[in-house]
Amino acid sequence: MKTLTGFALALLPLSAWAASTEFQDIERGRYISVLGDCAACHTVDDDQPLAGGVPLETPFGTLIAPNITPDAATGLGRWNFEDFKAAMTEGVGRGGYHLYPAMPYPSYTLMEERDIRDLWAYLQTVTPVENDVDANQLPFPFSVRQVMLGWNLLNFDGRRFEPDPEQSDEINRGAYLVESLGHCGTCHTPRNFMGGEGGDKFSGASIEGWYAPNITPNRHVGIGNWSEEELVEYLQTGGNRYAFASGPMADEVHHSSQHWTEDDLYAVARYLLSGAGVDAADWDREPPEPLAEDNAQVRAGSHIYFDRCSGCHTPNGGGEPGIFPQLASNALLNSANTDSLIRVVLAGSRPVATDAKPTAPAMPAFAWNLSDDDVANVLTFVRNSWGNAAPAVSASEVADMRETLESE
Amino acid sequence: MATKLPPTDAVVVGLGWAGAIIANQLVDAGLKVVGVERGPWRDTAKDFNIASVTDELRYAQRQELMLRTAQNTITMRNTPSQTALPMRQWGSFHPGNGTGGAGNHWAGITFRFQPEEFRLRSHLEERYGADSIPDELSLQDWGTDWDEMEPFYDAFEKVAGTSGRAGQLTSGQQDGGNPFEGARSSDYPTPPLRQTYAPTLFADTAREMGYTPFPVPSSLVSETYTNPLGVTMGPCTFCGFCTNYGCANYSKASAITTVLPALIRKENFEARTHCEVLEVTTDSGGRRATGIVYVDSAGRRWEQPAEIVIVAAFTFENVRLMLTSNIGEAYDPATRRGTTGRNYAYQTANNVQLFFDDKNFNPFIGGGAVGMGIDDFNNDNFDHAGLGFFGGGSTRVTPIGAAPINARPTPPGTPRWGSNWKRATVDNYASTMSIGCEASNYSSPNNYLSLDPTYRDRLGRPLLRITFDFTENDLRMAQYVTEKTAEIARRMNPRQIVANPRTGPWDGRPYQSSHVVGGFVMGADPGTSSVNKYLQVWGVPNLFVVGASAFPQNPGYNPTGTVGALAFKAADAIVNRYLRNPGEMIA
Numbered sequence: 001m002k003t004l005t006g007f008a009l010a011l012l013p014l015s016a017w018a019a020s021t022e023f024q025d026i027e028r029g030r031y032i033s034v035l036g037d038c039a040a041c042h043t044v045d046d047d048q049p050l051a052g053g054v055p056l057e058t059p060f061g062t063l064i065a066p067n068i069t070p071d072a073a074t075g076l077g078r079w080n081f082e083d084f085k086a087a088m089t090e091g092v093g094r095g096g097y098h099l100y101p102a103m104p105y106p107s108y109t110l111m112e113e114r115d116i117r118d119l120w121a122y123l124q125t126v127t128p129v130e131n132d133v134d135a136n137q138l139p140f141p142f143s144v145r146q147v148m149l150g151w152n153l154l155n156f157d158g159r160r161f162e163p164d165p166e167q168s169d170e171i172n173r174g175a176y177l178v179e180s181l182g183h184c185g186t187c188h189t190p191r192n193f194m195g196g197e198g199g200d201k202f203s204g205a206s207i208e209g210w211y212a213p214n215i216t217p218n219r220h221v222g223i224g225n226w227s228e229e230e231l232v233e234y235l236q237t238g239g240n241r242y243a244f245a246s247g248p249m250a251d252e253v254h255h256s257s258q259h260w261t262e263d264d265l266y267a268v269a270r271y272l273l274s275g276a277g278v279d280a281a282d283w284d285r286e287p288p289e290p291l292a293e294d295n296a297q298v299r300a301g302s303h304i305y306f307d308r309c310s311g312c313h314t315p316n317g318g319g320e321p322g323i324f325p326q327l328a329s330n331a332l333l334n335s336a337n338t339d340s341l342i343r344v345v346l347a348g349s350r351p352v353a354t355d356a357k358p359t360a361p362a363m364p365a366f367a368w369n370l371s372d373d374d375v376a377n378v379l380t381f382v383r384n385s386w387g388n389a390a391p392a393v394s395a396s397e398v399a400d401m402r403e404t405l406e407s408e
Numbered sequence: 409m410a411t412k413l414p415p416t417d418a419v420v421v422g423l424g425w426a427g428a429i430i431a432n433q434l435v436d437a438g439l440k441v442v443g444v445e446r447g448p449w450r451d452t453a454k455d456f457n458i459a460s461v462t463d464e465l466r467y468a469q470r471q472e473l474m475l476r477t478a479q480n481t482i483t484m485r486n487t488p489s490q491t492a493l494p495m496r497q498w499g500s501f502h503p504g505n506g507t508g509g510a511g512n513h514w515a516g517i518t519f520r521f522q523p524e525e526f527r528l529r530s531h532l533e534e535r536y537g538a539d540s541i542p543d544e545l546s547l548q549d550w551g552t553d554w555d556e557m558e559p560f561y562d563a564f565e566k567v568a569g570t571s572g573r574a575g576q577l578t579s580g581q582q583d584g585g586n587p588f589e590g591a592r593s594s595d596y597p598t599p600p601l602r603q604t605y606a607p608t609l610f611a612d613t614a615r616e617m618g619y620t621p622f623p624v625p626s627s628l629v630s631e632t633y634t635n636p637l638g639v640t641m642g643p644c645t646f647c648g649f650c651t652n653y654g655c656a657n658y659s660k661a662s663a664i665t666t667v668l669p670a671l672i673r674k675e676n677f678e679a680r681t682h683c684e685v686l687e688v689t690t691d692s693g694g695r696r697a698t699g700i701v702y703v704d705s706a707g708r709r710w711e712q713p714a715e716i717v718i719v720a721a722f723t724f725e726n727v728r729l730m731l732t733s734n735i736g737e738a739y740d741p742a743t744r745r746g747t748t749g750r751n752y753a754y755q756t757a758n759n760v761q762l763f764f765d766d767k768n769f770n771p772f773i774g775g776g777a778v779g780m781g782i783d784d785f786n787n788d789n790f791d792h793a794g795l796g797f798f799g800g801g802s803t804r805v806t807p808i809g810a811a812p813i814n815a816r817p818t819p820p821g822t823p824r825w826g827s828n829w830k831r832a833t834v835d836n837y838a839s840t841m842s843i844g845c846e847a848s849n850y851s852s853p854n855n856y857l858s859l860d861p862t863y864r865d866r867l868g869r870p871l872l873r874i875t876f877d878f879t880e881n882d883l884r885m886a887q888y889v890t891e892k893t894a895e896i897a898r899r900m901n902p903r904q905i906v907a908n909p910r911t912g913p914w915d916g917r918p919y920q921s922s923h924v925v926g927g928f929v930m931g932a933d934p935g936t937s938s939v940n941k942y943l944q945v946w947g948v949p950n951l952f953v954v955g956a957s958a959f960p961q962n963p964g965y966n967p968t969g970t971v972g973a974l975a976f977k978a979a980d981a982i983v984n985r986y987l988r989n990p991g992e993m994i995a
Contacts, residue, residue, distance in 0.1 A: 203896050311458065312657060313644045320632040322640040323658055358669040359640045361451030361658055369459060 019081065020121040029122025032115050035181040035257035035264070036108070041065035049162065051075075051129035055210055056102045059195060061138035063102045079316060084120050085113075091152060098148035100138075101155070101195065107183035109277075110161035110176070155196030167276055174271025177264055184272075187212035200282040202272075204335055209404055210247035213337040215273040215333050220287035220389070221334045224273070225251035231269040235260065237356035241321050242330050244351030244361070248346065253352045290389035295405040297392050301381025302372055308366065309382075317386040323361045328386030338379065338393050342401040345375050367405070410709035410830040416442045419686045419700055419714035419727070420983075422721035423686065424509020425968065426954045426975040428663035429567070430718050432671045433979035436869075437987075440676045442712060444702055446684040446721075447506030450664050456512075456654035460527040464811040468652045473513045474498050475505040481682075483722055483860040486877040486878035486913045488741050494863045494871060500915070501922040502652070503722050507681065508664035510722060510922060511968065515651040515776025515808060516627040516660050517729060518562045518570045519965040520973070523554035523590040523789055528961065539585050544879050545798070546744075546751055546851045548960035551932035552941040557973055560980070562593050564716050564972030565801040569633035569641050572596040572625035586622040588783040601630045601644060605753040606769045606841040607780035612898050615633065619739045619782045622667070624804055625659035625776030625969070627915050647875040648809020650776035657990065660776070660787070673705065680704070686952065688717055688733040696991070697951040703867060705952030715990070719745065719953045720975065724732075727752075727857045728872040728929035735945060736938050737929075741875070747938045747946075748857050751851035751929045753962040755921035756882045756910045758845040758890040768838045771810035785892045786964040787848060801847025801964040803893050810837065819904050843897055845889045846921070847910075848964040852879045857927040878912045886910040923967050925959035942981035942994050943974060949993045950985070954978045 004173075019085065033039070035048075042065045044053040052075075083094040091105040092098060092133035099105060108116075121204075136143055163172040166313055169265040178184050185197055190205040191200030204214035204221075216222040222382065223231060226242065233240040235257040238250070244251040257265065271277060275284075291298050306315065312324040319326030327333060333341065343349070348365030366375065372395040381391035416437040431441045450456075466472050475481075476497075483492035504510030512775040514987045527549045532541055532878035541547055564570075571896075574595040575585025582595075599622035603611070611621035628644040635641070644659040658665055671677055675753035689698045689711065689745055699713035718727055730748050731738055737746035744875040781804030784790055791799055818832040856884040897905045910920075931937025934946040945951040954975055956967045985994045 122991070257732070308459075311647065312642065320642045322632055322634055325640040348453075348457070353669065353673070356638065356671060357640070358638055359658065360453070360669065360672055361640070362457070363455040364459040366459055 011397075019124040020117065021306060022121075025118045025121045026125055027116035029120070031305050032119040032181065033122055034256055034259045035177060036119070036183070037252055038068070039255040040251050041102075042068050043255070048129045048131070050123070050126050051131040052133040053131065056139075058102055060142045063100055064133050064135050064137060065103075066133045066135045067129065067131045069124060069126050069131075070124055071130050074130050074132040075128060076123065077366070082116065084123075085116050088116050090158060091148065091156065098145040098152075100145075100148065101151070104183040105185060105188045106197065107180055109156075109158050110180035112161065112176075115181070129150065131203070145393050146281045151194055151196065155192075155194060158284045164276070170267050171274060171276055173264070174267035174269070175277055178271055178277065181221050182268065184215065188215050203274050204337060205283065206337060206339055208248055209408070210343065211335060211337040211338060212248070213335055213340070214283075215272055216278050216283035217273055217329070218283045218285065220321070221331050222283060222332065225329060225331055226273070228266060228269040228273060231273065232262070232265040235265050238352040238354045238360075239322075239357055241326050243325050243332055246349040246351045247340065250352035253354065258356070285305050288389050291382040291392060295380070295392070297377045297380040298384050301377035301379070302385075303380050304370070304378040309372070309378065317382065320356070323359065327382050328388070330388065331407055333388050334390040335381050336391065336398055341379055342375060342393070342398050343405065345370070345379065346398070347405050350369065367402065372396075372402065410711040412711045412713065412794075415713035415715070416440050417698070417714065418442075418716040418718060419712050420702060421707045421717075421719045422725070423507040423663060423679060424504065424669070424720070424722070425663050425972055426512045427668040427718070427720035428507070428889070429564070429698055429972060429975040430720060430979045430982075432667055433675050433976070433983060437673065437983040438676070439716075441678070442714070443677065443679045444683045444685055444700065444712070445507055445679065446479070447681065449679065449681045450506040450508050450512060450654070452656065452658055452665060453544060454656065456656045458656035461653055461656040462647065462649045464649075464813045465607060467513075467649075468811060468814060471498055471652075473504060473506070473652070473654060475503045478866065480725070480865050481871060483843045483863050483871050483873045484916050485873070485875055491862075492860055492873045494876070495916055498731055499917040501806055501924055502919070503724060503922070504699045506991060507668055507679070508654075508662045510872060511662035512654045512664060514660075514662070514922075514968060515806070515966070516732060516793065517777040517806070518565065518568060518572075518625045518627045518969040519802070519971050520589060521557075521669075521963055521965055522588060522787055523781040525963045526550040526553050526557060526721060531815040535788070536793060538745045541798070542881065545881055545942050546850050546853050547798075548751065548851075548929065548931055549938060550930055550941070551937065551983070552930070552977075554779060556941070557977065558593055559589065560973040560976035562968060563976040565598050566971065567635050567637065568627040569597050569629040569666070570625055570627045570661070570969075571598040571601050571623075573600045573623055575622060584622065585947055586783055587620050588646045588786065588789045596625065596631050598630045601626055601628060601775070603780060604646070604770065604773050604807055605767070605777065606771070606807050607778070607805040609841075610843060610896070611780035614782050614896055617896060617899060619784045621695060621782050624777055624779040624781045624806055626775070628655075628659050628775045628777050628967075629661070635666055637667060639666050639669050644775050644778070646775050646778060646809075648772050648774050648811065650774070657860040664674050683710075684703035685721075685729060686732075686869065688719065688729060688735060689947065690733070690735070693920050694734070695853050695948060697948055712731060715950060716986070717951045718867055718978070719951070720955055723924045723955055723957045724857075724872050725929060726955050728859070730928055730938070730953065731857075731859050731872070732869055735951065738772055738858060741854050741856055744853050747929070747934075747936065749856045749927050750936070750938075751926040751960050752855050752857045752876060752924070753851040753959065754849045754876060754914070754925045755923040755962055756801065756847040756849045756878065756886050757920045758847060758893070758909045760843045760890065760897045760908065761895045761906040762841050762843070762897050762900060763817070763836060763904040764902045766839070769807065769841050771807055771815065771841070774807035777806060778810045779804050781805075784886050785845070785889045795884075795888060797881045797888065799848035799850055799882065799885045799964065801842060801885075801889045803845045803889070803896070805841060805843050807841070816829060818905060843893050846891045846964060846966065847882075847885060849962045850879065851884055851926055851961040862904065870965045877914050878910060883910070884942045885913055923956070923962060925956040925962045925967060928953050928957040929960040930958040931960060940994065942985065944981065944986070944994055945976035949991055952982065
């Protein structure tokens with residue numbers, strides 16, 4: 001009896017932190033890592049997954065995502081489950097130092113315990129890579145991690161995910177995926193001056209010189225015009241008739257959502273399109289009137305459009321399904337923020353290629369043969385044609401983006 | 409010395425149409441495949457951006473997409489008694505370079521050869537008598553037949569999204585298509601392109617004269633098309649920068665717009681670009697290919713061992729590699745023995761220009777394969793008894809886009825420069841059209857490919873030497889079909905017509921056609937052919953040589969549809985026949 005008790009006591013603390021070695025738990029953990037898109041920040045080289053090194057440009061400076069392989073010296077090899085859980089849910093690393101919220105712990109804190117546990121089990125199976133990452137490249141005073149104490153006080157509530165009993169299981173699953181693992185708001189919700197999520201949820205935000213668009217059910221500036229199938233198609237294949245995933249979203253599709261199960265993608269689509277997670281007062285607004293056809297910018301832009309754009313996007317803005325996005329009634333064109341629009345006209349864009357859509361048709365670059373005025377005019381034209389309506393684009397906005405691109 | 413690399417299941421030389429198709433089929437069958445390409449990786453987004461691709465100086469005049477002659481060229485002469493000289497700027501033809509190969513800058517015309525073509529010698533002897541074929545022609549059967557070819561034409565068209573209208577389906581004749589084509593198992597994947605004014609006028613006149621015009625089959629797709637590999641193409645916009653250019657609109661089928669975007673994602677495939685293959689290595693008895701040796705862009709030499717070697721470069725390089733690798737016996741025109749280099753053939757390009765006063769053809773609108781044609785005077789579609797020649801041509805109007813440097817049609821007698829020339833180009837630019845007749849070129853014992861004894865490439869290897877001239881047969885044919893074309897032209901009632909039948913001797917300077925074929929031909933008899941009907945080299949069972957080099961002669965059609973079909977045919981043979989009994993000739 002004594003022996004048995006001793007044996008049981010010896011087991012207890014072990015079970016509290018040891019990672020599961022069961023195949024189904026590890027495989028589930030691998031899928032959790034895909035849902036959480038860990039690779040987006042932690043994988044530079046597909047041959048060395050999760051070995052860290054992706055630089056993240058933040059308004060406060062550069063952070064480099066650390067090595068999360070089980071390497072003892074440079075990775076998480078000395079961590080136990082409790083250390084890992086604290087990082088995921090409290091933003092505190094092993095030994096008590098504070099993480100910066102570029103690591104989306106304000107979203108991951110919503111994760112279910114089992115998901116964190118399985119993810120940890122999976123991380124133990126990744127090939128250890130020796131790669132010493134100096135994560136903190138921030139300038140003073142942001143380089144002092146203690147400042148995060150105050151930040152957390154103001155921006156972090158540490159709550160767990162609570163399903164809404166009024167909603168279906170599917171919507172709740174979608175909510176969990178969007179709010180927690182998918183951490184959609186990290187890019188799509190505007191940030192306050194401290195870099196915390198602030199402003200209207202999912203109403204779109206600037207990120208790394210791109211605009212992560214509004215993903216509320218607003219039909220004019222959000223994704224309310226998209227069907228569930230179109231949203232799933234976008235996340236699963238990298239494109240639909242309105243858009244191909246480019247910029248940071250291309251990475252998201254490449255590493256993450258193309259590998260999600262269809263059930264999970266539909267759950268996300270239903271949750272986002274239902275508006276269950278956002279306050280209707282924040283998004284349910286009347287669209288503005290388009291600028292008049294005789295507006296000087298609209299008129300000048302129409303000529304440029306027919307010369308330079310209509311070959312692919314077609315004269316009526318209808319596009320060609322599967323290869324050239326339709327511009328008509330395309331909410332992505334109506335956003336107040338024009339970063340992505342100006343960027344793709346000036347620099348062109350190569351969207352993500354997936355097995356389902358390997359073509360990855362490119363938008364050509366026009367920086368070399370369209371002036372700032374030309375770009376402003378043609379964008380003003382498409383933003384006010386075929387069901388679109390949005391403020392005029394100014395040449396100075398184009399000049400600013402041109403400068404940004406030249407410095408990249 | 410070459411560094412030996414780990415072996416692979418199959419190595420493919422050349423990533424143009426043939427190489428990309430075969431590599432994809434073999435990868436899908438589970439083989440590990442390495443593709444080796446002498447030129448760069450080409451990609452629509454990066455290389456053929458709409459904002460920069462419409463550059464006639466860069467692409468048409470300076471030939472940016474073509475093989476650099478400093479890297480590799482050919483020498484040419486008309487007869488065996490002459491000394492060949494090297495071609496230092498491409499004239500008569502335009503060999504390609506890089507992934508996609510010549511398929512990037514082709515026109516897109518995608519005919520299937522007719523059923524009789526595959527047994528041409530037998531067909532002509534049956535119809536015109538056993539002694540009817542003159543000694544100057546070395547026409548041959550292909551060792552295959554229509555029923556064996558048709559499924560692979562179908563496979564190629566479905567990959568390329570080819571637009572057109574069927575004239576013959578297995579279910580019966582169709583209105584509006586080519587009545588002379590072989591029966592098709594299915595219609596074209598996309599409907600015919602719309603037509604501009606010149607082809608419409610031609611077709612109306614041809615119809616009045618009792619001929620049967622049809623839309624030229626075109627691998628410029630007419631509507632958005634996603635092929636069986638999941639790759640999507642956009643509809644042709646008639647931008648006019650087509651032949652000699654890469655397509656910016658994802659409309660012109662090529663390996664880079666239809667195959668490689670899917671293939672490059674597959675784990676079992678690896679592409680090595682800027683790697684030029686020096687030889688196919690064989691075992692001591694020459695009975696088995698052991699791999700290839702290639703040189704990379706840094707000048708390092710690598711040996712890539714492989715269980716199966718597929719040579720799928722352009723015609724010229726296929727034949728040169730076989731000659732430098734001592735595969736088969738080099739052809740000797742004096743004894744007519746040997747098969748490597750045998751039956752080189754070309755295309756007999758003719759045309760008739762029509763100068764009008766009162767018409768505006770908007771000739772800047774066009775595409776390489778936009779047009780209407782008739783086949784009433786092609787191949788053996790008309791009775792050749794008593795005509796003194798065999799063969800014929802595809803008669804058609806295909807406005808490829810009249811770009812400003814090259815498209816300066818002026819009537820004879822116009823000064824070649826100065827204000828009167830300028831005025832004439834203005835007067836005639838919009839009101840001139842042309843009817844082409846892309847005619848057959850029948851192989852002859854004195855037309856062949858061999859290694860040049862004098863000139864070498866930058867790596868010290870002998871250049872390929874072309875010995876070629878038009879035969880009496882082909883020159884008579886050219887006169888006949890051009891006169892038939894001129895009859896249609898006169899009926900269209902222009903102010904003036906200028907008929908340009910091809911005349912000899914072959915001149916390497918003016919562009920005529922890139923349809924160079926033969927030199928490593930297919931057939932049923934190892935004495936007169938290099939590969940069997942599965943494109944498998946006689947006596948070297950694990951070596952396959954695929955491309956227009958396999959054509960025993962050239963009918964009055966563009967070759968690419970048949971190159972694509974042969975690639976699918978070879979791939980099918982490897983996967984479904986050869987691998988069941990590897991190392992043996994397919995029975």
